[in-house]
Amino acid sequence: MKKSSSIRLVLLGSASMLLAGCGDEGPPQDAKFFSSTEECSSLYTAAECAAAKAEADRFHAAEAPRFSRKEECEAEFGPENCATQTARASEGGGSFFMPLLMGYMMGNMLSGGNRYSQPVWRGTNNQAVMPGKGGSFFGVGSFGSNAATGTSAFRPATQVASVPRGGFGSTATAYRSSAGS
């Protein structure tokens, strides 16, 4: 036998799920990252911190993406960034994989003045990602390293310095060609 015995794809076709670019989605300007209610309590009251954490936990449990296979989850969120969970009996039981909850973004909504809280997961490349519209995600910053946790490890996305780009690609443009052969 000279043919592959089985083929499946984890990124292409029906298996695919897009990690959305940043676009105009994002947390309110004043939103801050906390990994625990203790860290939160330096800026907010204990009751506000507890409510924000509960809201993020609730969202995480109900809305975080679920994968039947670990590698599918890791394809989106990176190696060792996924945890196994057992589904409730009311959801049909069984186990699945979901991204690790690293903490939550919390701030005042731009309109309405309500507290705002959303879970933050670790994505590939130690990106900090937050749920967006329609099952998409966007980056809100990064964590210092794969092992790093806590607020001190979090770097907000706005501090990215500019690096010269565009030093590759000019020949393909000149030939208006595929770069394959």
Added chain:
Amino acid sequence: MERLATAPRPDWRAHVERELGFVFHTIDGQPYWDETACYRFGEAEIDAIEAATGELEQMALALVDRVVAVGEEAYTRLRIPAAAWPAIEGSWKAGAKNLYGRFDLRFAGDGPPLLLEYNADTPTALFEAAVVQWNWLEAVHKTADQFNSIHERLIETWLNFGIGRDPVHFAAVANHTEDEGTVEYLRDTAVQAGLATQRIAIEEIGWDGTRFRDLDNAPITTLFKLYPWEWLVAEEFGAHLLTGATRVIEPPWKMVLSNKAALALLWEMAPGHPNLLPAALEPDAIEGRVVRKPIYSREGANISVLDGGRVTAETGGGYGAEGFVYQAYAELPRFNGNFPVIGSWVVASQPAGMGIREDSTAITRDSSRFVPHYFA
């Protein structure tokens, strides 16, 4: 080997788009994936193609060894710029692993497979060969076999590449559907091997003076690039890539094989080999009809067929400034007005499978159709 007319699956377009994410089955309104026909081979024919592929790859590796040993004179004949020589030598002597390559073969079942050219650096039509024709086989000829374990071998190769926890960045030219599709497929196989991955456009790669950086400014430590080495080294950031700070797949030593002057050097190394066509860098060295190919050219551009110095067929394009290689003309087999070329794959230098491109002319181009195969 025979060409059979077959009934396409009624819903194949929707099926391959939805299930496989194969979106470039039709290019500029013309069919690219074509399942109105297929090629059927006998087992002995497939064995011959597989054996020839393994032997050609061993010869190709022996040629790299020879070129590195000879040095300047050989690099000059291959039109490789001096700035790239240390990276070629360094990566070869360090045993830098390679992922894949595609030998284009003339085969008709009437003699040994003949090497037309070797796409050692940026081969495409990979997803079509590895996945789309396999998926077709499962639906149409489930009990038949196919020379195609490309998918399994790619995953296996990533497992043995010795890549650590840092992500592999997969780069293609921006907004090029086929190139992006090929690279996204390779990224899929890397993910299945447990590697961390990122995608980036070749134009988006940043250089901060010390390291290559992605769009999040994370360092790029391993780069898969579907972009020719000869273009990279000539561009603004090219010199930085030759320092070895970033591991590149394919490795720099593939520059020896990805240019068509290597065909002439292969013939010098193994004259008369049954899988090689006579080839030379001088126009008059080969008698009879010859094919003139630019040393660096892509997608069948700037190819001429010469008969006694007279051009009898040619394709256009903007290549050829660096010179040409001349190869004895081998008549392609013709099936019902179609000229097939076998694209025979190596993964980690092992024969892994094949795909067939078919054209209505004797020069295979980017518009040639991909036709599936099976053997029994």
